[in-house]
Amino acid sequence: xxxxxxxxxxxxxxxxxxxxxxxxxxxxxxxxxxxxxxxxxxxxxxxxxxxxxxxxxxxxxxxxxxxxxxxxxxxxxxxxxxxxxxxxxxxxxxxxxxxxxxxxxxxxxxxxxxxxxxxxxxxxxxxxxxxxxxxxxxxxxxxxxxxxxxxxxxxxxxxxxxxxxxxxxxxxxxxxxxxxxxxxxxxxxxxxxxxxxxxxxxxxxxxxxxxxxxxxxxxxxxxxxxxxxxxxxxxxxxxxxxxxxxxxxxxxxxxxxxxxxxxxxxxxxxxxxxxxxxxxxxxxxxxxxxxxxxxxxxxxxxxxxxxxxxxxxxxxxxxxxx
Ligand SMILES: [Zn+2]
Ligand SMILES: [Zn+2]
Ligand SMILES: [Zn+2]
Numbered sequence: 663x664x665x666x667x668x669x670x671x672x673x674x675x676x677x678x679x680x681x682x683x684x685x686x687x688x689x690x691x692x693x694x695x696x697x698x699x700x701x702x703x704x705x706x707x708x709x710x711x712x713x714x715x716x717x718x719x720x721x722x723x724x725x726x727x728x729x730x731x732x733x734x735x736x737x738x739x740x741x742x743x744x745x746x747x748x749x750x751x752x753x754x755x756x757x758x759x760x761x762x763x764x765x766x767x768x769x770x771x772x773x774x775x776x777x778x779x780x781x782x783x784x785x786x787x788x789x790x791x792x793x794x795x796x797x798x799x800x801x802x803x804x805x806x807x808x809x810x811x812x813x814x815x816x817x818x819x820x821x822x823x824x825x826x827x828x829x830x831x832x833x834x835x836x837x838x839x840x841x842x843x844x845x846x847x848x849x850x851x852x853x854x855x856x857x858x859x860x861x862x863x864x865x866x867x868x869x870x871x872x873x874x875x876x877x878x879x880x881x882x883x884x885x886x887x888x889x890x891x892x893x894x895x896x897x898x899x900x901x902x903x904x905x906x907x908x909x910x911x912x913x914x915x916x917x918x919x920x921x922x923x924x925x926x927x928x929x930x931x932x933x934x935x936x937x938x939x940x941x942x943x944x945x946x947x948x949x950x951x952x953x954x955x956x957x958x959x960x961x962x963x964x965x966x967x968x969x970x971x972x973x974x975x976x977x978x979x980x981x982x983x984x
Contacts, residue, residue, distance in 0.1 A: 670705065674712055674721045675737065679705040686711075693730050701729075715739060744781050750788035771796040793895075793943060803892075804841055810888045811847045813839075831856070845892070847884045848913055858884070863916035865923070865967065866907040867960060868893075870900045872944055876954035877936050878905075879947065880923060882916035893946050900944055906961070908968050922973035923963060924950055931959055 759766035819826035835853020
């Protein structure tokens with residue numbers, strides 16, 4: 663016979679819980695102990711007990727059947743683990759998923775935007791040293807990149823490919839394009855026929871300051887000044903500078919020359935290649951970054967280019983003359 667409800671004198675999972683009078687068999691205690699908990703007592707009804715987590719010290723309410731037959735988890739340890747992962751990637755876990763999905767939570771990013779994210783993805787990003795990018799900021803960035811090329815970002819691509827988006831050209835024509843191609847401006851409009859490959863372009867050399875080293879970026883773009891701003895995660899830190907640029911008649915020639923230059927450097931000066939782990943969290947690029955001490959060598963290649971050398975066809979002859 664249990665009289666009026668007596669409450670445990672501390673909150674359990676955010677609420678005060680009534681004591682349930684009854685026996686606490688030894689094998690319940692043993693099962694709790696074996697799974698990292700102390701059996702504090704019975705609560706609410708005949709089916710529930712309160713466990714004390716031996717890792718974080720916080721009490722939690724569990725069904726006795728879970729204690730006996732399953733692997734009870736401490737919700738407080740899980741929350742602490744998720745909050746720590748969020749901090750590691752520069753975000754804050756604000757609370758549960760507004761849509762009520764238990765694998766998701768509401769996170770706030772460094773930019774101040776909030777969005778729902780899958781907890782395991784946040785933890786994987788933290789474990790892998792990756793950034794957690796904000797979808798809203800990412801969309802804005804892609805819109806700016808498209809605007810610089812005369813296109814407007816509409817939204818998701820018609821095709822089910824995450825690296826594509828739907829865009830509208832100045833002429834009014836709409837089509838899917840790869841985000842990376844739009845960024846570089848190498849996109850042809852199927853509506854009006856404007857072709858990136860026939861537009862003038864430039865081969866450029868840029869310099870950046872990373873925490874561990876100084877680096878160069880060699881590439882092509884119809885708008886190197888824009889590209890310079892857009893490759894840096896934090897321009898105040900990486901202090902990018904456009905060192906030089908060489909005009910090329912068409913985008914098509916530029917991409918051939920750029921590829922040939924990278925091949926040339928990889929063949930003759932592989933020591934200049936910077937491993938991605940040194941720059942990938944500071945720059946929005948995946949490869950083709952060189953050590954700053956290669957400036958003289960790369961400048962000589964660009965001098966040769968400016969005076970008529972075509973690295974895509976005369977590689978062998980040039981190698982012997984340098
Ligand atoms: Zn715990
Ligand atoms: Zn944002
Ligand atoms: Zn068009």
